[in-house]
Amino acid sequence: MKKILVTYWPQGGNVETCAHKVKSALGGDSVLKPLENITNDDLQQADVIIAGCSTVGAETWRETMGNNQWNKFFANLDKKLIFNKKVAIFGLGDQVSYADHFVDFMAQLKEEFQKSGAHIIGKWPVKGYNFKESEAVEGGYFVGLALDEDWQTEFTDTRIKEWVNQILSEI
Numbered sequence: 001m002k003k004i005l006v007t008y009w010p011q012g013g014n015v016e017t018c019a020h021k022v023k024s025a026l027g028g029d030s031v032l033k034p035l036e037n038i039t040n041d042d043l044q045q046a047d048v049i050i051a052g053c054s055t056v057g058a059e060t061w062r063e064t065m066g067n068n069q070w071n072k073f074f075a076n077l078d079k080k081l082i083f084n085k086k087v088a089i090f091g092l093g094d095q096v097s098y099a100d101h102f103v104d105f106m107a108q109l110k111e112e113f114q115k116s117g118a119h120i121i122g123k124w125p126v127k128g129y130n131f132k133e134s135e136a137v138e139g140g141y142f143v144g145l146a147l148d149e150d151w152q153t154e155f156t157d158t159r160i161k162e163w164v165n166q167i168l169s170e171i
Ligand SMILES: Cc1cc2nc3c(=O)[nH]c(=O)nc-3n(C[C@H](O)[C@H](O)[C@H](O)COP(=O)(O)O)c2cc1C
Pocket: 010, 011, 012, 013, 014, 015, 016, 054, 055, 056, 057, 058, 092, 093, 094, 095, 098, 101, 102, 103, 104, 149, 150
């Protein structure tokens, strides 16, 4: 069985709640840890990484000195620990209030993981969402699982279960 590490930032909100749901859907001996707590050993031991994020505005994620722990993670990352590994991304967003930037940050995560030599898995169809623009869409698919706890909370559990099954078949 492949070793799966589920990690996420930020803590204390929707991303954390959904990260726990992803972990439950995976079952087995997958590891769940907030991004701030993961060590090089955790990365070394993982065959597959599932990364959770939210989108909270372009000025935040492009501000490398800001509090965005994903930026800090990539700034300090030893790329060897990610090279050739499979990475799946899930992203929280709000498709109504931020319809022009829905789950944009997933695109940043994808790019950064790819720069480290990771293979991105777990793309997800845009069907069933109602937004205008997203940097995280390529050819009719989100680059990972989009979740909207502000407007489509009723779909979250099913989406996570289906996506996790998809991930398990892709690894
Ligand atoms: C200041 C602010 C900016 C946001 N900007 C975006 C955005 O650009 N795109 C988007 O899809 N969601 C945006 N959101 C919605 C959040 O991503 C969403 O509510 C998410 O579930 C928050 O996750 P958290 O509770 O783990 O922080 C924004 C929310 C806030 C408060």
